[in-house]
C-alpha cells in the first residue's frame with residue numbers, strides 16, 4: 001500500500017439540487033477527521049455500516065443531518081480508509097458539509113485523485129482507471145458496454161493472456177541459454193515459432209478494433225455537403241424532424257455551419273449542415289464554402305447531396321472528385337420530381353425526397369453500415385484509446401522482430417531482448433511493471449524442468 005500523507009476530500013456528486021449529495025474522504029486520517037465533526041464517535045463505527053448523525057460546525061451548530069458510512073482499509077475503492085457522507089442534496093448544504101471536512105484537516109482532492117490512489121494501491125489497473133471516466137461520459141450503449149467491459153478487467157485480462165504467453169516463451173529461451181547443453185531441438189523451436197505467430201495474430205486482431213472502438217467512444221460526425229440548392233438543409237431538417245435550418249429556393253441560402261446532435265441506430269451522431277459549394281465572388285459565401293470544406297474533410301461520414309431533377313453541374317463533378325469514396329454516401333434528392341438523370345461512381349448510393357421525407361430509412365441503414373468496420377457485438381473487446389493502440393502496436397513490432405530472428409536461428413540472447421521489450425509495451429497498457437513476474441516465471445521453470 002502506498003502511504004499517501006494527506007487525506008483528501010471531494011464532493012463526489014454533481015453540484016445542483018437533488019435528494020442527496022455525497023462528500024467523500026480518503027486517507028489514513030479520514031476517520032479521525034470526520035470524528036472531529038460528527039455528533040457520534042465514528043472511531044467505534046463498524047466497517048460498511050450506515051450511521052445517522054449530525055455534522056457540526058466549530059460552535060457545535062448542526063450543519064446537516066447525514067448518513068455516514070466507513071469503508072476501512074484495505075477493502076475500499078482507494079485501498080485507504082474512506083468515509084462517505086450522504087448529506088442533503090442542495091448546493092449550499094453540500095458546500096457547508098464539505099467546508100467543515102476541510103476545516104477539520106482534509107485537503108481538497110485534485111481531478112481523478114481518488115482513482116489515482118486506487119491505481120497506486122493496485123486496487124485497479126490503468127485500463128480500469130481509464131474505464132471509470134469512459135463509463136461516466138459514455139454517449140451510447142456501445143460505449144457504455146465497452147467501458148463496463150474494460151472496468152470489469154476484460155481488456156486487462158486479454159493483455160495479461162498475451163503477457164503470459166510471452167513470459168513463458170522468454171522463460172524457455174532464458175533456461176536454454178543458461179543450460180546450453182540442453183538447447184532446444186528443431187521441434188521445440190518450431191513450437192516456439194507457432195506460439196509467437198498465434199499470439200501475434202491475436203494481438204493484431206485486438207489492435208484492429210481501434211477504429212471501431214474510437215468511433216464507439218467519440219461518436220461519429222456526419223457532414224451534409226454538395227452544391228447549392230440541392231436540398232442539404234432540407235435533408236438536415238428531415239433527419240432532425242424539425243425546421244432547424246433555413247430552406248429557400250435561393251441558391252446560397254446556408255452560409256454558416258449548423259451542428260446538431262442526433263441519435264440514429266442507438267448511436268449518437270453530430271449532424272453538420274454546410275454552405276453549398278460553387279464558384280462565387282461573394283466574400284461571405286466564399287468564407288462559408290471554406291468552412292464547408294473544412295467540416296467535410298474532418299467528418300467521419302459525408303452525405304453528398306445531388307439534385308436528381310437536374311444534370312450534374314461542373315461544381316458537383318469537381319467536388320465529387322475530392323471525396324473519400326469509402327466514407328461517402330451519394331444521395332439523389334428530389335426524386336419526387338424525377339429519377340436521377342445519370343449514374344455516379346459511388347459504392348453507397350441512395351435515393352430520397354427530403355421534402356416528402358421518403359427513402360430516409362435506407363439512408364439510416366447505409367449510415368450504420370459505414371459507421372462500423374465490423375459488426376459490433378456486446379462481448380467484443382475494443383481498444384478505444386490511442387495510448388493502448390500505440391503500446392499494442394509497439395509490442396507487435398518488437399514481437400515481429402523476435403519472430404524473424406527466431407526463424408533465422410539468431411541467438412536467443414538477442415531474441416529475448418525483443419520479447420522483453422514487447423512485454424514492457426504491453427505493461428504500459430495496464431500500468432504494472434512485469435519484471436518480477438518474469439523473474440518468478442523463469443524461477444519456477446528452473447524448479448520444475450531442471
Ligand SMILES: Nc1nc2c(ncn2[C@@H]2O[C@H](COP(=O)(O)OP(=O)(O)OP(=O)(O)O)[C@@H](O)[C@H]2O)c(=O)[nH]1
Nearest residue numbers: 228229230231232233234252253254276353354355
Ligand atoms: N421537390 C423537392 N424539392 C426539394 C427537395 N428538397 C429540397 N427541395 C427544395 O430545394 C430548394 C433548396 O433547398 P435547400 O434545402 O435550401 O437546399 P440547400 O442545398 O441547403 O441549398 P443552399 O443552402 O443554398 O446550398 C428549396 O426550395 C427546397 O424546398 C425535395 O426532396 N423535393
Ligand SMILES: [Mg+2]
Nearest residue numbers: 232233253254
Ligand atoms: Mg442550405
